[in-house]
Amino acid sequence: MRHQLKRRASVLNKKSLSAAILLLAAPAFGQELAPSAAPAYNCDFDPSCEVAPGFYGKLSSPVTSKFNLSLGGMVKLDYVHNSVNLGGNGALATLQQGGIPKTSSPAGKQDQSVFTARQSRLWFKVAGPPVLGAKTAALIEVDFYGANGTNESGNLRMRHAYGTLDWENTQLLFGQYWDNFGVANASTLDFGLGATAGNPQQPRVAQLRVTQKVKLSEQNLLKLSLSLQNPVQDSNQQSGAATDTWGGAVNTAGQAMLVSKSLGVAPGFWGLSMNPLQAGLFGLYGREDVGENDRSVASWGYGGYLFVPLLPSKDGKSRAMTASLEAQTYQAANMSFNYATATPLTGPAGHKVPAKGYGMFGQGIFYPTQNLGFAAGYGRRNAYDYGSYDGIANFQKWSSQIFANVSYDINAAIRFGTEYQHLDTRYGNNAAGTSDKGVANVYRVSAFYFF
Secondary structure, three states: OHHHHHHHHHHHHHHHHHHHHHHHHHHHHHHHHOHHHOOOOOOOOOOOOOOOOOOOOOOOOOEEOOOEEEEEEEEEEEEEEEOOOOOOOOOOOOOOOOOOOOOOOOHHHOOEEEEEOOOOEEEEEEEEEEEOOEEEEEEEEEEOOOOOOOOOOOOOEEEEEEEEEEOOOEEEEEEEEOOOOOOOOOOOOOOOOOOOOOOOOOOOEEEEEEEEEEEOOOOEEEEEEEEEEOOOOOOOOOOOOOOOOOEEOOEEEEEEEEEEOOOOOEEOHHHOOEEOEEEEEEEEEEEEEOOOOOOOEEEEEEEEEEEEEEEOOOOOOOOOOEEEEEEEEEEEEOOHHHOOOOOOEEOOOOOOEEOEEEEEEEEEEEEOOOOEEEEEEEEEEEEOOHHHHOOOOOEEEEEEEEEEEEEEEOOOOEEEEEEEEEEEEEEEOOOOOOOOEEEEEEEEEEEEEEO
């Protein structure tokens, strides 16, 4: 009897041990045997679940914190070959405020190859408690392209940091965000946005902005925005005289856009958004005291913008067989801070006046399939009245860009792209023995992982 009890206990122990092993292994077996049970991609974004996941705050799977918190970003690796030496930031600064190096200069006779991942980004977005009938949210976005970094040791840089209050037709934004002057962004892989070639942009401006939507019909609305912005044009140095005043007043900038769904939607910047017909105006005004000048000088600019869905999406989400056209033009003075003019001021000391310039930009985007995209465009920034630049050596008469790229989305996270850019700067008041132009051909291959 005792022998039978020991035998039964041994059998029970073996069965218990086997059951425990199976229980511990069950999760692993389950993952292998039921791949369909694996977590799905987060699909709350446009244009589809298989392309570019929640970029710039659209991913809304919350992480538990004081409020609902989302996070995301991207890993980006670039290989760039420049036909001239564009310096330490040659991977990003293919469009340069100082212009392309002259063909007669040492830099103009050198080529350059760069690998970098410094344009990788990370953002955090929070959805907070409502107030006064408005939804509240905040976002902080950083990249690794801060000053004094190297290609292997990027420095953290704040890009955007803002809070919003959103009512049905009104939004209040405070923090650091895009300049309210200019709308278009060139869909280039270098993140240059076409800034110094007819498409002024400053993506990091501290401001207070109000945006109002006015519904005109079921298909049409007006979108009006007005912002008070940091006077980042203030680059003049205090002369040291006790009586001097210097510095800029707060800038005022705004937009007035007609937005219409009558033509459907088509891909916008990088194909990450699906945009309707948009047409309107934008502008900026500010004043600046200049050391020892006989008067203050103005900063001003105005321009027009157009986005047209040439081949609209069939269902408002799919990008297959869609195409869009985007165009912008402007005129400005003393606005080198957002690249609208190549320099801030002209004229002799004590009698400085705003440097004037104008620009134009256009691009087309075409998606023959959901995942394959093409983009091409042209932009040019021009000095106004070359005679006003007397005494300024090597001033930029004009700078232009031609670009074309192709990208392909492997899945919801991974994108590959390649691009060609032709950049041209023409100079005036050239020193003897130097050329009057700088030309660069840029070849780029980029790999992205969006998360």
